[in-house]
Amino acid sequence: MLLVYENKDKGISAEWKKTVHMPPHLHEAIEVVYVTNGNIALGVGMELYNMDEGDFAIVFPNVIHHYQVFDEKENKAIFLYIDPAVLSGFLKELQIYSPKNPVLKKENVHPDVVHAIKFLMQNPECTPILAQAYAQIILAYVFTEIPMIDKKSLGSNDLIYNSVEYIAKNFRDEISLEKMAFDLGISKYVLSRMFAKTFHCNFSKYLNGVRLNYAVGALENTQDTITNICLECGFESQRTFNRVFKERYKITPREYRKRLEIGL
Structure with a gap:
């Protein structure tokens, strides 16, 4: 999830x-x-x-x-x-x-x-x-x-809710499991177990998934360059962005946009 x-x-x-x-x-x-x-x-x-x-x-x-x-x-x-x-x-x-x-x-x-x-x-x-x-x-x-x-007042002390909110607000920045745990005031081991149990993935995969969801929206709805989209999403380099994108969608961001342009 x-x-x-x-x-x-x-x-x-x-x-x-x-x-x-x-x-x-x-x-x-x-x-x-x-x-x-x-x-x-x-x-x-x-x-x-x-x-x-x-x-x-x-x-x-x-x-x-x-x-x-x-x-x-x-x-x-x-x-x-x-x-x-x-x-x-x-x-x-x-x-x-x-x-x-x-x-x-x-x-x-x-x-x-x-x-x-x-x-x-x-x-x-x-x-x-x-x-x-x-x-x-x-x-x-x-x-x-x-x-x-x-x-x-819609917030909660629930760890899952707070984790969802934290990543939603900070995914564009350079964040780590350690930094997120510190900011939320919990152990990084507790946070790591929460990701594994609740989202069935580790912190990095979850974070990259959020960034990719945003990237796809930008590819579909803007004319921004792929380099700018990559940086806006929080990826450290276009090489990493391309690799993670291809792992999920089996094509590169450039190929994804090209398919949109020709209506595939």
Whole structure:
């Protein structure tokens, strides 16, 4: 189970897809979820919230969350990813606060919110001004209907949670098992055993997995050079980046980008 740091910070994007288990992840986008079929469970912090058809949820930027699916029947949801820059008037609130309960049940979801979500899903080529207007409708109802709490209160003394959060915030820097253990105030041997037992890999493999997830997002969504992406992800050299990337994807980052360009 790897933490994913997703590069979802480019305007507004939408996906309507079958829901599956998703590991703990975070990103700089606002994530909106609207269940259209079946049910899913959204985990935020240490809480797990059940969502049924017609329910709505929102996750603010840089909040660790995950999804679980317990039902074998078809479960589908619309996922919207909104760059906070699109909602500049709310930037301060988005940085400080998070919904106390991120889920609104179907009976409490205003029809205007449903309409806005479906419009953004069905009209990906609409003008930026129109997209921004619909995004503001969604957020206005969120701040009206959902009590807010300080993001810091979502933290936990749980070692797994703290480890996920620590690597998510520091993977771009030069970090080691020893430094992470020191910063978290625990023994490096305890931390090493946690990685082996919980994530079924060692610290280095976990860290490289987080960096690769970010790198793939950059390769897919930016025109940045591979060298810059390598350094931005925290790899010490492009040679190491290429080796680790090829171990997972069986091709080099350059070949990966080329396949994207030709639509493979």
